[in-house]
Structures are given as C-alpha cells and as structure tokens.
Amino acid sequence: MSHSQNKAEKLLEINKILTQSLKIDEVLHNVIQSASELIEVSDVLIIYLYDENTNTLRFAEGEGVNKEKLKNIHFSPGESISGKVFIDQQSKLFSSEKEIDMYMKNMNKRNYEAYYEGVHKRKIKSAFCVPLINKNRCLGVLVVDNFNQDGVFTEEDMQVIEAVADQSAIAIDNSNVYRSLKEKNALLTQSISIHNQFYNLIIEDGGIDKVLALLETLIHSTVTYHSTLFYEEKGTFFPIVRGKDVLGVLELEKEFESLSNMDQIAIEQASMAIALELIKKNALYEKELHFREEVFNQLLEGLSKEDLQRALHYMQWDETWTAQCIVIEGDRERLWEQNNFIEKEWFVRSIEQITNAVTVHSFLFTRAYQLIIIVPKIKENALEQIIRKIESEWGEKKSILYGIGRETAIGDLSISYKEAVRSVGYAKANENAHIVEYTKLGFERLLQGVDPAEIEMFMQDKLSRLLVLDPTFLKTLNYFIESNKNHKKTAEQLHIHPNTLYYRLRKIEEELKININNEKDWIDLVIATRLFVSGNKKY
Template sequence: MKQNEMTMRGFDGALTYHVWMLSCTEEWVHLFNDPLTDHEETLFLNEDLWTYSSDIESHNYSTCYNSQMGSQLFEFAMEAPTSNLVRACIHSGRALSEFECDYFVLKVRNLLLQQTIEQYWQENAAWLEGLHSLTSMLELDELLNNIMHNVLIAIPAVDRGFLMLYDAETQKLTPKASVGFGPSIYDFKTSLGEGIGGKVYQDGIGRIVNTEQGLATMSNVQENSMKSMMAAMGVTDKFPNILAMAVPVRMNKEKIGVMIVHQITKKRKLTHADLRQLQGFADQAAIAITNARLFSELRETNEYLVRRNHIHEVFTKLSLKDSDLIMIAKTVERMINLPVSLFDVTKNECHPHYTPLSKKLKDSELLNGWEDSVDTLTVTINEIPVHLYPIVNEGIPIGFFVVELQRLLSPIDTVVLEQGSALVALKMVNTYSMTDMYYKQCYEFFNELLQYKEPNLLVSKSKDFGLSPDKPLFVTVMQLNGNVQVSKKLERYQRKLIAALHSELKSFQYLLFGFQDKVSIIMNVSSESQQEVAIQKLENIVELYKNKDAPVLMGGIGMVYQGLEFVARSFEEANKSLAYISNRETPGIISYGSIGLNRLFISQQVEDIQQFIQEVFAPLHSPKAKSSDLELTLRTYIAANRSISETAERLHIHQNTLYHRIRKIEEILAVNLNDSSDWLKLLLACHLSDLY
C-alpha cells in the first residue's frame, strides 16, 4: 500500500488505521500504515485488549471502542483467497457508529483484496517475464539471473535464491545465478547427496526445510564450501534462522541442476503451492538452459563451419602460390597460435630449422619408433609435451607436424593441421616426382657410362651431372637389406638414405641415384686421402643405420680409376664387394681393395664353399676326435703359424701332447702338414669357415 492509502476519509477528518493478519506461523503480521513503535506494538498485540464483547451486533466482525487508546478495534475473517483472521484498529477518538464500522470493515476488506489482486498480477507478470526471457534471451548467465529475479517477485514469501547446475567433469553442483547472495556463493560447490541441493538433485524430489532440518542436511558439506555459503549470506559464526525450498531442475527425465530459495524475514509459512510455483520456475530454467545450449551448439557449429571454410581458403591460396614448406609451417603456427615445426621424415630435418621449437628438437630421437604411425600422438620429447600430426602418402607417413602443447588442441586446431598436412603431402609428393625424374635421368646416363659408346658426348654430359671427367673416380653401391613388405616403406627408407648421403657428401662432386633397393654413387676424388675421407663419411651413414628400426644397410666400394671408361670396372668391383659383405650377413661397407684373397671366392656359391669346409673338417667331428679337441688343436696350430711352443702354450698342454695330437690329425684327415698342398687346403678351409 502507498502511504496516501493509509488514511480513511469520510469521517471527521483523516484518521490513521492499522491492519494485522494472522500468518500460517500463528504470528500477527502488520500490513498497513507506518510501523508501530515498540510500545504501540506491545499495546496493540496485547490479547487482553482484544477480548471483548462486540458493542455492535454483526455476523461479519467483532468490534469495540478502547477509550485508553482512543481507537476502535475490529476482528474478522477473510475468506478469499484463503481463510485468514484479520485485526484492525482506527484512531477515531470516539466510538464509531454501526454504519461507520461497516464502512471501515468493508474498506479494509477491499484493501486486502486489492493487495491480493496486485500480488497475483505481480506473480503473473513474473511468469510472463520468465516466458518472455525464454524467447528473447539466449545468453545463459543473463537469462538465469533474470529467472531468479522473477522467482522472488512471484514468490514474495522468499527473500533470496540461487541456481546450481551439475558439472559432469567435476561431478559437482556449481552456482550459476543468484539473487540476494554475496559473490562467494559461486565458490559454494557440492557433490551429489551433499547439502540441501545435493540431496534434492540426487533424489529428484523438491522439499521445504526449516532451520533445524537445513542444519542437519548441511552437516555433510565440505568446510571450504560451507565457509563460502556463510560469507555469501553475510554471517560468519552462526547459521541464520531460515526456511528454504529446493527443487530439481530437469528437462524431461534429464536432471540438470537444483533451484534453492531462502526465507529470512518471516512473512508466512512456505506452502506446497509455493513449492509447485518454484518447480514451475525451475522447469522454465530447464527450458532456458536447453535452448541456450542448443543455441550455443548451433552458434559453435556455424562458427566452426565459417572458420573451416576460411582455413580451406587460406591453404588453397598457399597452394596456388606454390608456397614452400617453411611458409606452410609458419601459416599453421599462426592459425593455431602454438609453436609448430614441420618434420620431414625423409630428410630427418625440421622446417623451419631456426625456430625455438626446432632448436629444442634438434639432435633428439624425434620419432623414436613412431615413424610408421598414421595416428596422431601426444608424446614428450626432450621434456617438451608435443602433438605429432602425421603427413601421410598412400598409407605411409612421410612427415609430421610437431606442435608444442602449451594448451589443449581445439577441434579447429585439428582442422588447420588436417588442411596443412594435405597441402604438405601434395608438396612433398610433387617434390618426390621431380626428384624421381632427375634420378631416372641419372640412371640412364649411368648406363651410358657402363656401355661407354660415345666418349666425347659422355664427357660433356658428365659435367651436366656435376662430375669432373678429368678427375679420378670410384663407384659405391649401397643396399637396404631387410624384410620390408610394403614397397612404399622401402621407398621411404631409400629416400631417407639418399637424403643422408646428400647431407654427408655435400663437399664432394658426385652423381647419385636410387633404383629399387640400391643406391649407386659415382664420386670424384683428387687423392687417396680424399677417398679415405669420402669412405669415412659413407661409413658414418652405415653406422647410423645399425641402431635404427630399419632395413640393414650394406655397401661395396670399387677401386679408384682415372677416366670415365673405368666406371664399369669400378661399378663391377663395388657390386662384388657388396656381394661379399652380403654373404657374410654383416651390416657395414667394404672396399674392393680390402677384400684381398677373398676376391677369389666372391663369385662362388655359398653352398659350395660351405660344402668344401664340411668335407675338410667332417672327420674331426667324430666323438673320439671331439674328445681330444683335435679341431681346436688344428685351428690353434694354424693360427700360431705352426709354432709348437706357442700352440702348446695357448692350449695349456705339454708339447709332447701336441705332437701326439698332430699325428692323430694327420691320420684322420689323411694329410701331411709339412706338404704345402695339404697345408694350403687346411689353411684355406679354416679361413673360409671364419667367413662363412
């Protein structure tokens, strides 16, 4: 009621009046006019004052005049909207007539009905505002705060409230909107079954709780959360006397959160009608949350599509400009705003090599067995968490984007890496194609050198291929041996080998090409010492392959010759050297000059050589011969160059025992160790058994 409505005219001037109503909690609530002083309130609420017989007979009210107060007192019942007992007094200064009493009671009833109608209008307006919010607002925080404000308007018996939503990640209920609480309410987080909100969310049943019930239900709340709640309510040591209502927020059968309201100042008892009304607002909130989430998802999807289209346009422009790998890597880095390096598996290098990330990755075992992975990986390299995004060609990784994970990657980051990897793959495959064309030309020229039909033309063409026809040269053949089932994997290993060779031999003049599982090199050297340096570099590469999960690398080196006409001879020697080391099944590289006597056996079948060894030593494999260690004695005798004393010393036997064993060996093998032919046969068999 406005202040000017708190007086009544029609009497002898303006008279002040007061009205009370008995609440559901059996307490009298002062409704109209200025608040009473403590003395007036004590006086007016004195029950003895109201125990009287009506001076005026009426079935609608009881009344009497109190001369001590100079006021006419009334008591009557209101039937609508609910049945409530009403008390009123008017400072009349005299006893009112029956007509005046009827008029006053009618006036008070009218004011109370107006108040009820206004309350209904407020509640209706709150509902309409809530419905309007559902269609006019899509910003979730603003919408939820608006709904909570409407709750307090529609349910005037409550003073404050807050809304909690369930966070599946933390598995806690977290406040998202509040009215009448301090900011620390947003630190009040509860688990399922914890506190009033946790209990209501768990059970899915709304409830009204008094202070005693509330304290019991809040007893399991964590200490930090409870402190946040107390601070939000403006108290520190004692939980205030409050009534509370809490209802679940759910969409269909899915529980989303909890809505909680408090009554601090007693107005009336909270009823199930209030609980149903609160549930209605909770249902509004559920609809609002669902709409906002759908809108957010739609907006995110739209933004994702727009950004994806933009990303596609950026990389399309890079493709049309024929941008290099460094530019592509820089573009990816700029678009995801994280350090990015592009690792080329073939060349075993990063692009660009000068960035902080590339420097951190330098000299690291970057792939560490992951080079065959076509899936994304998150690993730690040199204590740096990185994301490896593979660049794949026909099912085989040829490179990786290496992203330093200063944060988690978003879906749009993955799109950037996806588009960037496609462009890089195209760029690298085009480069491979051009390189393969060049190697094909090298292969054709090499075959012309082997045939050596037009010397003058070959001299001219050799200069085009980076060779000096007037300098000495030699040929090297390297081969990748191993069970590589997938041809594309073998191709990748060969490209890696060629890249390593280019890196090691960049200070030399050479022609290099790959064919199937072999790499052939013609190299110019000006001196024996320069050839030794070149061979050392080739050995370095072979050494790198010994500890890697890759095919075994072997190589053969031909002799140095002056003139292009000797390419064929050096090439044949390189192949013989390769065959020699391949038969031994030992990784490494060997030059034709270091094979020595073994050149005589390079063309022999391994089976024939093993059969010869078996035929020579088989008689010494009988049980009787083995018991006397005759084969060991013969091998030691040969190794000691037929020295009796040295052989006996090595075998830790007496010289007479050695003489006895030698005679036994000669008898069993039917040889004479002093015969040069027999001695050569045994010496050769022993030598070959060490090799085969």
C-alpha cells in the same frame, strides 16, 4: 479461481515462456523469474549447472544474490546441498536449520567464502533443492532459500518447482544443443577459412617458411619446424604425419592440448600444408635421383663421345679423372621402408650432404634399396672419410654394409660398379664382414660366381666328420689357422696346455684323414674352414 488452478495455469504459461528462446541466458533468466513468481516466500533462487570440463557445479543464474561472488563457486558432485542433490538426483526439502547445516558442512573453504559473500552473509533458515533432469541425465540443480523463517516451504512448493525444473531441464538441454550447433557451425566456418588460407599458400608455392609465418599469425605464438624423423614425445611437439609416417615436427610454445579449438585447428591445417610441401619436394627429388640413375646407366652401357661429354658436364666431371664405386645396403633390414618416401629422402639427402662435404664432385643415386656413390679420385682418402662420417651419423640408427669397387677410368665404371655389388653381396653373406673392398678379397673373389650348393658340398666333403665332434675342435682349428700354425700362440689364445692342443690337432687329422703338413690338405682345410666360419657367427 482456486489457488491450485492459478498455479496450474501459471505452469502452462511458464512452459510457453521457456520454449520461446534457445539462448541459454534468456532460458535461465525465465526459469528464475517463473520460480520466483510461484514461490513468493523465497528470498533467494540459484541455478547451478554441471560443467563436464571441470566436473563441478557452477553458478549459472540467480535472484537475491551477488552473482559475481557466486561465480567463484565450484561444487564437486556430493559437496554441500547442491552437490548431494546432484548425485542423488532426488529433490530434498529441509525440515530444520540443523539439517541444512549438516548438508552444508562438507563445503570446502573457498566455496564457503564465495557462497557466504554471495548470499550477503546471511544464514539459511529454510530451503529445498530440486535436480534438473532430462533424458535420465542431471544437468544441474535449482535451489530455493529463505533466510528469515524455519520450515517456511512445503512439499507442495517443492512439487511445483519440480514441475518447473522438468520443463526447465528440457529448455536448458535444447539451449545447449542449439549453442553446441552454433559453436560447431562457427568453428566449421573458421576452420574452412583457415584451410583456404593455407591452401592458397600451397597453390602459390609459398613454401614452408610462409606456412609457419601464417600459423604464427593465427595462433599468436612462435612455432619452430624441425625436419626430423626422430623426436621426443612431448606436449609441445606436434608431429607432421602422412598415414603412419612421421615427416617432421612442429615445436610449439605451449602444449597442444592447452590451446583453444581454433588454435588446434590452425596447427593441424598447417601440419597438412607442410606435409603437402614435403611430399611435393620429395617427388621432385625422386625425379632427380631417377635421372641420375639413367645417366649412370648410360655410362655403363657406353656413350658416343658427344653424349659422354654431355653426361660429364651434368656430373661436373673431367674425362681424365678416375673414380671408385661404393654400394651401400642395409644389413638385416632395408635402409628405408618400402612406402616411406620421406624416410628415404631424409636418409639419402643426409648421405649426400656428407659426400658433398668431403668432395663436391661425388655422384649419388639409388637403385631399388641400395645407395650407390661414385667418388672421383681427386682427393686423398675421400672414400675413407665418407664412410667414417656416415658411420658417425647413422651407425647407431642403421646397420649399414659397404661394398667398394676398384679405382677405374670413367669409361670402365661398369667394372668398379660390378665389383662393389659383389663386395656388398659378400658382406651380406658373411656376418663378420661390414666394409668389404673388392681388392682385399682373397679366394672369395673366385667364389662369387660359384653355385652356393657347390660350395656347401665342398665344405661338407672336407669338414663333415669334424662338425659332428665337440665344437671345441672346430674352434681350435680356426684359431690354429688364424695364428698361421703357431702352436704356442694358439694354445695361449685358447688358454690350454700345448699337449692338449697337440691332442686336438691329431684328433682332427685322424677324423678328416688328412695331414696338416701336406700342402694340398692344408689349403683345402683352410678354404673349407674359412667358408664355414664366415657363415656361422658363433665361430
């Protein structure tokens, strides 16, 4: 049998050997053994495989080397012989020691020290390197070295190893696929186990504290839960979400991305468990708010003495008390998003904590996008304290309007409620109003039930000729009204000469065909101006 026939048969045998195992360590060992048997003059054989995570070539297997030392090598693509062949994806046979030195000169110091120790401090005389390619993807390289003679390897030697490399690349790829599937299966099994542990806690109504305790046990690290909708974007913060809504945050000791896959899965499962707990608590709180609204509705409709006593017992109120109603509403935006129940609960609970801190007998519920608070008059300035604390807590986050009804007996709460609704309605219609008490409204109270179109016609009838003039005339009139017809004060506020003020006032009288000193004309003018200015922020 000829030498070439012997090598051909050996290659067929190698192909069988390489397909016998899917374990990467066995595959790499078989590749080295096969190459060693085919190239008898080789002193050293090394396989470097590409690591996608580090974007480097790492030592995988070898013969005639110190494996522990070579494990410290991290060749970048393009670095040294292995890196260049990996980039070019072309085999390279070196014709001289000088050419080898030229290819190796860009090896960094750390890699060179590891390599030099790994090959037992010897200098390469002859070498070739072939890429391990499968499906147009380079998986690594196979290096064959001789440390004794120059030009000891031939093109035929390299072609033989190329054939081995082709078979090896397929075997390595299959092994990687097998390992990946095995890892994914193990990951899936562990993930299911973790999921079941958290699921059982939820079924047992373990609560958030037990979920956190289990999570800390699984990841061997401390975790803190923050019940907040607002948080800083940090790697150690993991948001608890439902859809697009943030329900809270888990604060970790280490950045989430730096943790193992299993730790990340545990955190994700804990997050889902906490989300379910929060949603469950939210559903119960929504029921409680709905029940409170029903109790209030019954108070508004009127109850029998027996039913009234039951309602007051639930509210922990005394029938001799008086109370005031506050209606809270968002100015330009709603107090909470339509489908974000957690945001609503967070806001309402916060207001409830504030009211309870001022007076434990406050009664709070929601209606549509309004928050209604009934404050019994058992503590001086309770209402003012509540509003001040709400503004302190939420003033920078939300634009809130307050409508306040009069103090009434419990049996007349419907009156205070209707007044609070009218007051907050006035606040929404007038951009300069923020907190509106019904008792402090002037003629505006009389206009609550008037058709807006009728009000608009009244303003046009009284001011239309003035509105087409320069805006300074309306501004002058408004300041004149605010100063209660004080000429000197009006001129000073407008920074104009008294004669200029006199001219403007005469011009206003001429255009509107009125006399400012006529009581009826003056009253009509004041009402029309106040109505117009209240709806136009620039004045």
